[in-house]
Amino acid sequence: MWLHPxxxxxxxxxxxxxxLTLEGLPxxxxxxxxxxxxxxxxxxxxxxxxxxxxxxFNVFFEPSTRTRTTFEIAAKRLSAxxxxxxxxxxxxxxxxxxxxxxxNLSAMHADMFIVRHNESGAPHFIARHxxxxxxxxxxxxxxxxxxxxxxxxxxxxxxxKKDFASLRVAIVGDVLHSRxxxxxxxxxxxxxxxxxxxxxxxxxxxxxxxxxxxxxxxDMRQGLKDVDxxxxxxxxxxxxxxxxxxxxQEFYKFYGLTDDKLAVAxxxxxxxxPGPMNRGVEIDSSVADGKQSVILPQVTFGIAIRxxxxxxxxxxx
Amino acid sequence: xPGNPLPDAEQLLTALIEQMRPAVGPETGLIGIHTGGAWVAxxxxxxxxxxxxxxTLDVSFYRDDYEAxxxxxxxxxxxxxxxxxxxxxxxxxxxxYTGRTIRAALNEIxxxxxxxxxxxxxLVDRDGRQLPIAAQFAxxxxxxxxxxxxxxxxxxxxRLSFELREGKR
Numbered sequence: 263m264w265l266h267p268x269x270x271x272x273x274x275x276x277x278x279x280x281x282l283t284l285e286g287l288p289x290x291x292x293x294x295x296x297x298x299x300x301x302x303x304x305x306x307x308x309x310x311x312x313x314x315x316x317x318x319f320n321v322f323f324e325p326s327t328r329t330r331t332t333f334e335i336a337a338k339r340l341s342a343x344x345x346x347x348x349x350x351x352x353x354x355x356x357x358x359x360x361x362x363x364x365x366n367l368s369a370m371h372a373d374m375f376i377v378r379h380n381e382s383g384a385p386h387f388i389a390r391h392x393x394x395x396x397x398x399x400x401x402x403x404x405x406x407x408x409x410x411x412x413x414x415x416x417x418x419x420x421x422x423k424k425d426f427a428s429l430r431v432a433i434v435g436d437v438l439h440s441r442x443x444x445x446x447x448x449x450x451x452x453x454x455x456x457x458x459x460x461x462x463x464x465x466x467x468x469x470x471x472x473x474x475x476x477x478x479x480x481d482m483r484q485g486l487k488d489v490d491x492x493x494x495x496x497x498x499x500x501x502x503x504x505x506x507x508x509x510x511q512e513f514y515k516f517y518g519l520t521d522d523k524l525a526v527a528x529x530x531x532x533x534x535x536p537g538p539m540n541r542g543v544e545i546d547s548s549v550a551d552g553k554q555s556v557i558l559p560q561v562t563f564g565i566a567i568r569x570x571x572x573x574x575x576x577x578x579x
Numbered sequence: 580x581p582g583n584p585l586p587d588a589e590q591l592l593t594a595l596i597e598q599m600r601p602a603v604g605p606e607t608g609l610i611g612i613h614t615g616g617a618w619v620a621x622x623x624x625x626x627x628x629x630x631x632x633x634x635t636l637d638v639s640f641y642r643d644d645y646e647a648x649x650x651x652x653x654x655x656x657x658x659x660x661x662x663x664x665x666x667x668x669x670x671x672x673x674x675x676y677t678g679r680t681i682r683a684a685l686n687e688i689x690x691x692x693x694x695x696x697x698x699x700x701x702l703v704d705r706d707g708r709q710l711p712i713a714a715q716f717a718x719x720x721x722x723x724x725x726x727x728x729x730x731x732x733x734x735x736x737x738r739l740s741f742e743l744r745e746g747k748r
Contacts, residue, residue, distance in 0.1 A: 277649075294652060301637070304656040307690045310640035312650075573640075577649030 270389065277578040280389040280398040281571055283407040284448040292416070292452055298570035299417055302339075303563065312573045313342035316373040320346045321363070322401070323379040328537055328561065329401050329411070333376045336568035342374075364388050372396060374572065382406035382441075397575045405439055410571060411536050412445025414564040416453060418556055419491055421563065422532050426455040432485055432527075433476075434461040435495035435517055435544050438468055438506075442536045443495055447474050461485035462517060465506040482517055489527045493534040494519050494545050510543045520546040524554065532556045588731060588739035591702050591718025592619065596626045598716045599669070599700055603627055608668045608694075610634040612684055613655045615673030615731035618739060619702050623671060634659040636670075641683035663692035669716075673731040675701040678712035703729065703741070 265279060266272035269286055273279040278291055318337040320330050330346065337344045349363065367375065374397045377385040382404030389398040402408040416426075423429055431450055437443045437460050450458050451474075458476045460467060472478055479485030486492060497513060507513050519533065533545075533555045541547050550557060603609075608631050611620025617635045624633045637655040642648075670684055681699060688694065700716035705723050723729065728744045 297652075298650065298654055301639075301654040301656050305640075306659070307657075307687070309690070311686070312640050312645055573650050577645050579646065579649070 270386070273578060275578075278571075278575050279578060280385075280400075281409050281575070282386050282389060282398070282400045284409045284412045284445045284452070285407070287409075287448075287452065289452050289454075292413070292449060294574060295413055295567065295570050296417055296420060298574060299413075299563070299566040302566040302569045309339050309341060311341045313337065313340035313373075313576055316340075316342045316576060317371060318342045318344050318374045318376065318572070319367050319370075319372045320344065320376045320401075321367065321378070322346075322348050323377075323384070324402070326378055326402070328564075329378065329408075330376075332561065332564045333399075333401060333410075333568050336565050336572060337374075339565070340569055340573055342572070345370075345372075360384065360387070361391055364391060368392060368396060374399065374576065376401050378402045380404055395579075397572075399571060399575075402441055404441065406441050406444065408441040408445050408536075410564070410568055411442050412449045413571070414560055414567040415442075415446055415493065415534055415536070416449050417563045417567055418534060418560050419532070421559070422556060423490055426450065426453045429455050429491060430457045430459070430489045430528075431455055431491040431493065432459040432461055432479075432489040433493045433495065434482065434485070434519065436466045436497050437462050437471065437495065438466045439498040440495045443493075444474075446493060447476060451475055459485050459489065463507070463513075482523055483526050486523060486527045490531055491534065492519065492524065492527055492531055493536075494539075496536065496538065497540055497543050510540075514543050518542070518544055518546060519549050521548055521552070524549055530554075534560060537561070585729065585741045585743060586703060586719050586721060588702060588741050592622055592739060595619070595700060595702060595716055595718040596623055599623060600627060602698075602716070603629060603669070604667075605630045606666060607631060608634060608659075608661050608663070608666045609671060610636050610659065610668055610684070610688070611671045612680060613637045615702075616671045617655075618731065618733050619673055619700075620671035622739070623700070632660045634661065636684055636687060638680060638683035638687055641687045643679055643683065657687065659691055663688060663694050665693070665695050668694045668697045669700050670697060671700045673701065674703045674705060674729060675699070675712070675714050675717070676705050676707050676728075678708050678710035681712050682710055702731065702739075705729070 271280045271282050334344050376399045378401040384403050385400035433443050460476045461479045461482055535557045609620050609624050611617035636657045639651045639654050698715040701714045702718040704714050704717035704720045729741045730744055732740050
């Protein structure tokens with residue numbers, strides 16, 4: 263086995279080979295990705311030849327516009343050839359048919375798979391199966407992980423707040439269904455953020471969320487008091503089965519980010535949202551479009567983060 | 580140069596500056612290649628009092644050994660604060676060896692625009708070229724054993740010196 267015995271994302275030398283989750287990813291690799299992304303943000307040249315001749319396959323078993331597009335742009339700015347495949351998972355039985363798909367794509371000389379899947383663990387499963395010279399990036403799997411989103415959020419926070427060591431960060435809303443929240447919590451912890459708060463109704467917080475080292479709040483004004491960073495999460499109606507919420511209106515009343523709720527945070531606090539936004543459900547338009555919102559810069563930084571991850575991986579032979 | 584002392588980087592810098600002095604004008608663009616070449620370019624730029632601001636280049640995204648060696652950990656930003664199009668440029672590096680860094684630098688520069696001319700200045704011109712690249716200005720030409728490398732250092736006061744490094748790059 264060419265992979266690291268204790269961490270299947272790393273090769274035997276401890277370098278990034280696949281990106282599956284931010285959980286357990288060493289701090290120096292996180293910093294390397296953030297630093298490399300910075301040099302892509304700073305460049306005036308849009309396209310560099312690092313991945314020339316490489317084929318990057320966007321394999322999406324679940325719909326996505328922003329993530330797929332930014333991966334595509336990132337790969338193209340590295341001069342890779344990009345193939346987009348939108349595969350509906352509904353008709354597929356799991357297991358062998360997924361591997362057959364991957365085998366077929368491997369036979370087309372893929373160098374990198376960007377995988378999004380509605381089942382947690384699918385990218386991990388693929389990574390264990392592919393040949394040693396193929397890299398796999400998780401572009402979101404079920405409720406589990408969305409590592410490049412977590413990384414671009416870290417990039418955005420670092421860009422505006424410089425340092426993690428004295429930050430208070432609040433993650434608000436549907437934490438239960440959010441792979442973004444999990445990725446953020448792992449990354450913030452590794453990068454040394456001392457206080458992470460999760461805010462939401464009991465029905466939308468995982469039962470044992472405190473075990474991740476976060477502080478839990480059910481009252482939004484208490485939770486937002488004096489925070490430096492507010493991350494709003496999308497209410498994931500498509501993942502909800504059963505009555506977790508009375509209504510979207512009720513959710514907005516208690517947990518929607520409005521100007522008056524944001525006012526209890528620190529004056530220079532920034533507001534993040536991974537998108538797509540439900541205006542009037544988890545966030546008010548005046549906040550989403552306001553001075554403290556960094557939601558559009560997040561998208562731009564997302565391209566640089568994905569360029570950084572791909573170029574670090576492809577160079578680790 | 581077995582047994583020989585290392586060249587004095589400050590002396591070579593003085594020689595290089597004097598070579599370049601008659602060959603530059605107010606419009607000449609100086610581009611230092613990170614990291615050693617940027618140090619040399621900074622000193623040359625000061626000494627020749629060039630009015631065009633100094634540019635620096637990090638060629639990591641253009642290197643041909645990326646596949647074998649991966650991406651550098653310590654990336655610097657390329658910063659070219661002037662228009663490349665139609666300008667006379669001088670690339671500045673510390674040691675010219677295989678020529679591959681200069682190939683990468685030329686590729687990067689041409690992504691910014693089409694310069695009128697590009698010349699090359701280096702503190703040390705050593706043997707071992709693998710590409711048809713030559714320096715127009717050189718502090719000194721030295722012969723080294725295969726496997727020997729010299730690297731430029733800069734101390735806290737800004738003084739430049741060379742150190743010998745054994746073993747393959």
